Amino acid sequence: MNGASGIASWVIVLVCISSFSLRAGDSLSIRKLQTVEVSTSRLLWSQLGKRVIKFDSLILPHYQYQSLSDILSTQSPVFIKSYGPGALASSSLRGGSASQTAILWNGFNINHPMLGQSDFSQIPVFFFDAVEIEMGSAPALHGSGVINGSIQLSNTQRFQNSLKTTLQIGSGSFGMRKTGGSIHYSTYRFSSTTRLFYQQNQNNFRFLNDSGKTETRTHNSFDTKGALQDFSWLINTKNKLDVSFWYNQFDRQLPKPPGNKSESKASQQDKNFRSSINWTYFTSRTRVNLRQGIFSDALNYTDSLAGIFSKSRCLSSVSEVEANTQFTQWFHFFIGGQFLLQNAENSNYGARHQSPKRAALVGGFQLNTPNKKYLFSSSIRQEYSSLLPVPITGHISLEAHPHSTLHLKWNAARVYRLPTLNDWYWQPGGNPNLKPEQGYSTDGSLIFQLHHSAISFRFTGSLFYKNINNWIIWLPKNTYTSPDNLLNVKSRGGETQTELGYRKKSFYVQLAIQTTYVLSTVENSYLKEDEAIGKQLIYTPRYTGNGNLSIGYKKASLLLNHNYTGYRFNNSDNSTWLMPYHVSSLKLRYTQHFNRIELTVYGALNNLFNSDYEIIQNYPVPLRNYEAGLTIHYVKSINKNKYE
Amino acid sequence: MIHYRLVKYSSVILGFILYACVKDKPNPVTKTNVVLSSNEKVFVINEGPFNTGNGSISLYDPISNNVVEDVFYEQNAQKLGNIVQSMSVVNGQYCIVVNNSNKIVFCNKDFKKTAQITGFHSPRYVLPVSNKKGYVTDLYANAISIIDFNSLSKTGSIPCKGKTEKIISLYNKAFVTNTDKEYVYIINTITDQITDSVNVGLNAYGLEVDKNDDIWILSNGKKSAGIPGKLTRFDALTHTVKTSFTFSSQDSPGHLHINTTKDSLYYINTHVYRLSINDGALPSSAFITNDGRNFYGMGIHPRNHSVYLADAMDYSQKSTIYVHDASGKLKTSFKTAICANSFWFE
Numbered sequence A: 001m002n003g004a005s006g007i008a009s010w011v012i013v014l015v016c017i018s019s020f021s022l023r024a025g026d027s028l029s030i031r032k033l034q035t036v037e038v039s040t041s042r043l044l045w046s047q048l049g050k051r052v053i054k055f056d057s058l059i060l061p062h063y064q065y066q067s068l069s070d071i072l073s074t075q076s077p078v079f080i081k082s083y084g085p086g087a088l089a090s091s092s093l094r095g096g097s098a099s100q101t102a103i104l105w106n107g108f109n110i111n112h113p114m115l116g117q118s119d120f121s122q123i124p125v126f127f128f129d130a131v132e133i134e135m136g137s138a139p140a141l142h143g144s145g146v147i148n149g150s151i152q153l154s155n156t157q158r159f160q161n162s163l164k165t166t167l168q169i170g171s172g173s174f175g176m177r178k179t180g181g182s183i184h185y186s187t188y189r190f191s192s193t194t195r196l197f198y199q200q201n202q203n204n205f206r207f208l209n210d211s212g213k214t215e216t217r218t219h220n221s222f223d224t225k226g227a228l229q230d231f232s233w234l235i236n237t238k239n240k241l242d243v244s245f246w247y248n249q250f251d252r253q254l255p256k257p258p259g260n261k262s263e264s265k266a267s268q269q270d271k272n273f274r275s276s277i278n279w280t281y282f283t284s285r286t287r288v289n290l291r292q293g294i295f296s297d298a299l300n301y302t303d304s305l306a307g308i309f310s311k312s313r314c315l316s317s318v319s320e321v322e323a324n325t326q327f328t329q330w331f332h333f334f335i336g337g338q339f340l341l342q343n344a345e346n347s348n349y350g351a352r353h354q355s356p357k358r359a360a361l362v363g364g365f366q367l368n369t370p371n372k373k374y375l376f377s378s379s380i381r382q383e384y385s386s387l388l389p390v391p392i393t394g395h396i397s398l399e400a401h402p403h404s405t406l407h408l409k410w411n412a413a414r415v416y417r418l419p420t421l422n423d424w425y426w427q428p429g430g431n432p433n434l435k436p437e438q439g440y441s442t443d444g445s446l447i448f449q450l451h452h453s454a455i456s457f458r459f460t461g462s463l464f465y466k467n468i469n470n471w472i473i474w475l476p477k478n479t480y481t482s483p484d485n486l487l488n489v490k491s492r493g494g495e496t497q498t499e500l501g502y503r504k505k506s507f508y509v510q511l512a513i514q515t516t517y518v519l520s521t522v523e524n525s526y527l528k529e530d531e532a533i534g535k536q537l538i539y540t541p542r543y544t545g546n547g548n549l550s551i552g553y554k555k556a557s558l559l560l561n562h563n564y565t566g567y568r569f570n571n572s573d574n575s576t577w578l579m580p581y582h583v584s585s586l587k588l589r590y591t592q593h594f595n596r597i598e599l600t601v602y603g604a605l606n607n608l609f610n611s612d613y614e615i616i617q618n619y620p621v622p623l624r625n626y627e628a629g630l631t632i633h634y635v636k637s638i639n640k641n642k643y644e
Numbered sequence B: 001m002i003h004y005r006l007v008k009y010s011s012v013i014l015g016f017i018l019y020a021c022v023k024d025k026p027n028p029v030t031k032t033n034v035v036l037s038s039n040e041k042v043f044v045i046n047e048g049p050f051n052t053g054n055g056s057i058s059l060y061d062p063i064s065n066n067v068v069e070d071v072f073y074e075q076n077a078q079k080l081g082n083i084v085q086s087m088s089v090v091n092g093q094y095c096i097v098v099n100n101s102n103k104i105v106f107c108n109k110d111f112k113k114t115a116q117i118t119g120f121h122s123p124r125y126v127l128p129v130s131n132k133k134g135y136v137t138d139l140y141a142n143a144i145s146i147i148d149f150n151s152l153s154k155t156g157s158i159p160c161k162g163k164t165e166k167i168i169s170l171y172n173k174a175f176v177t178n179t180d181k182e183y184v185y186i187i188n189t190i191t192d193q194i195t196d197s198v199n200v201g202l203n204a205y206g207l208e209v210d211k212n213d214d215i216w217i218l219s220n221g222k223k224s225a226g227i228p229g230k231l232t233r234f235d236a237l238t239h240t241v242k243t244s245f246t247f248s249s250q251d252s253p254g255h256l257h258i259n260t261t262k263d264s265l266y267y268i269n270t271h272v273y274r275l276s277i278n279d280g281a282l283p284s285s286a287f288i289t290n291d292g293r294n295f296y297g298m299g300i301h302p303r304n305h306s307v308y309l310a311d312a313m314d315y316s317q318k319s320t321i322y323v324h325d326a327s328g329k330l331k332t333s334f335k336t337a338i339c340a341n342s343f344w345f346e
Helices: A003-026 A041-047 A068-075 A421-425 B002-020 B071-076
Strands: A051-054 A079-082 A089-092 A101-105 A130-135 A149-154 A162-172 A176-186 A190-201 A206-208 A214-216 A222-236 A239-254 A266-282 A286-303 A308-326 A331-346 A357-368 A374-385 A393-403 A406-417 A437-452 A455-477 A480-504 A507-525 A543-553 A556-565 A581-594 A597-606 A614-616 A625-637 B042-046 B056-061 B066-068 B084-090 B093-098 B103-107 B113-118 B123-128 B133-138 B143-148 B153-159 B164-170 B173-178 B183-188 B193-199 B204-209 B214-219 B230-235 B241-246 B254-258 B264-269 B271-276 B295-300 B307-311 B318-324 B330-338 B340-345
Touching: A041 A130, A041 A149, A041 A331, A068 A079, A068 A089, A068 A130, A068 A149, A068 A543, A068 A556, A079 A614, A331 A421, B042 B084, B042 B318, B042 B330, B056 B071, B056 B084, B056 B330, B066 B330, B071 B103, B071 B113, B084 B123, B084 B340, B093 B123, B103 B123, B123 B164, B133 B173, B153 B193, B164 B204, B173 B204, B183 B204, B204 B254, B214 B254, B254 B295, B264 B295, B307 B340, B330 B340
Parallel strands: A101 A149, B295 B340
Antiparallel strands: A051 A130, A079 A089, A130 A149, A162 A176, A162 A625, A176 A190, A190 A222, A206 A214, A222 A239, A239 A266, A266 A286, A286 A308, A308 A331, A331 A357, A357 A374, A374 A393, A393 A406, A406 A437, A437 A455, A455 A480, A480 A507, A507 A543, A543 A556, A556 A581, A581 A597, A597 A625, B042 B056, B042 B340, B056 B066, B084 B093, B093 B103, B103 B113, B123 B133, B133 B143, B133 B164, B143 B153, B164 B173, B173 B183, B183 B193, B204 B214, B214 B230, B230 B241, B254 B264, B264 B271, B295 B307, B307 B318, B318 B330
């Protein structure tokens, strides 16, 4: 193969993968997949019939050096239950619990197997090219714990024959220092991206206590470091290999509630090592993936006052195989299998503890009408667990594109979540008789959009309904607590997203408003005389909303964000609550080019109007604070004559 | 045309949705004036939610069935603190231990705060050994603190590794349980030294003294290790074990109490059990069955022997207190605050 024909072949391969991904996964989507490769087609299958929120180029750059908690809490319908900056931040999506929402990295669920959830304050946005929120269930494709939806983190390998380096430094209030860097090197068949991130924060912010006096948060510092490495090889015209490694370490002090005279000595260290390898075989009609993920999640809790030195570690291995094939223009077929093995070490796990094993078979298909205006897809999953029987699950979804301005989506699914390892094995209390949480969910969305000259308008409206049985809660049992399948919870509500934009030459302005209404109530309970029946779940606001004003002119951009969070009950009988709050932020960026170097200066003013509020009772958040930084990009094309 | 129809149908759907939405602002809690009709008072100690809230003391009037949910806040316009663990009376003052706020709060008979002592690690119970001196057990201090009621300060400590819990005094000795150890420790209250210990089984928490001055200890055991709980009686003078009953390894007994005549013991093991101090074995049938309730605390009324049982529900809503008469029959119930764990009767 000579040089020119070789390059041509690779171009064809790349276009093949791209076009297959588009056809197989999102043929009706109005989104344009501009990148040449999507790491896992399963993600695209699961997004069919659902509302998907993707942070666009007006938003993502402003949050590039923040945590996932920051962007989700201000820019999405996900309510983040944050105990403060750097502290535990878990999610509530569409009225569900944190363990009912999956975090998917390269298609693998990275929720902590022992806790069943993730801490969003530990995940840096900088490590990912794309952050997407899939609203709605996909249990057949992703397995346990995707009842509310999933948050998908992914990177795109670009084969551009280039060298790109980025260096970032930032500083902010309360002793915050952060630095990050990335190196991307690629040829037309090999790509490597290395990302590094480090942040330390004294986090000794001042806040107003219950008496209205200013108090300083103490024993509250944290630091985090991490590295993410992505390799990608186009082995030949039919084979591709992706390998990724991600290490994250988060050390933090755990403060006492405000007003405590004595100092806390508690601290927590989280160490996560994640790796994935993905081999893809593709032709113009068929695609086969073999994937392997290895995950190590360690959590060390120390409280020298309490004499607690708890160490836990969980090793997980996930093996997956899947095959997609396109029989005709209108029929696609999908089949796959998964095998999962977990091994946890914890001094609180009793003699019953064993290493759970799970295996699953998955199948699905997709039907397109010849005019590609209507699409139907369905999938089914049967999982087997060494611990308990697992219900058969599945989903159906529909998409319709009856008019160029209108896009309709609907899906329904049978959903489930398996108990966590702590639910099973924690001593005392772990319950070996737990059943999976299970139920049904459905949601529908309407997307209406208009473009007229420089003006664009887009409206998305969604309604959802979920009914979950065997909801697990921990309850007192004499001298300890124990989990049980006790509740039936019904969640329903709606979301809107409205965007109005104007773009002319190098100027743009966009106003975007999101609203969320969630009614998530306990319908039945096995507790005697349970006052929670008919009441809203705790820390689940019924009403939330956010608005963005984005303005850009030439090399400068501005983002003004405002958030509203309604009443949150902090007791299950809804007898006490926290007051609603408004909080705003202003973010600015300015970029200047010097030949191959791009220099970006950014600044952010958070809690612009000095709002005094609590997300969780007794856990204060900072008053007005700032952050500023500098980013340097260097781009060099390795060989301009070759494919870019 | 399609736009017109879309707007029309969307408006109708939107109208239905808005109509179905629930008002966000909760109805304000209407406060009713509570009239306490007698001098008979039952205080309920409510821990409150861990870390994220405040505990409280509820005041219940058994005659009128009225409840003041947070009597400390009513009288002081401030919250008591996080995890209210226990309450007792010392020199005519209410003495309230606030565990996670690491303090002991003193109130007068009107429940007005008069003082507080801080500087503890994780205080649990206070035992006055004289008008001047008291001991404070602690989860994490590896010591029992000595406090001075006159100067309202911590004056010393008695080293004792592990988590010390309930404590009583008799014959110038203090007997203290320790949930980390298999022993009850005995302190000379004159010299403030641990002088002896008695093996009573792992995870001992409750202790009472009967009419014969025998000490009864209830240990929970360790279910995960297959170590069963035990009920042990020993002589307060000689420290000789007289009786020891062993529970099944599946049991999880707790909350030991004794009546005023000090001849009947009560404990919770899913249900409530009662036994005479002269019984030769553990009771096989329950005195009060749980009937779907989760008992988190118990108290025996000193005059009428009513059994007060606290159901903490899901830890996250108001507790329900069930009052059973001396024969075990349910008399009434009332609501208090979150996580009711014990009672103080006057």
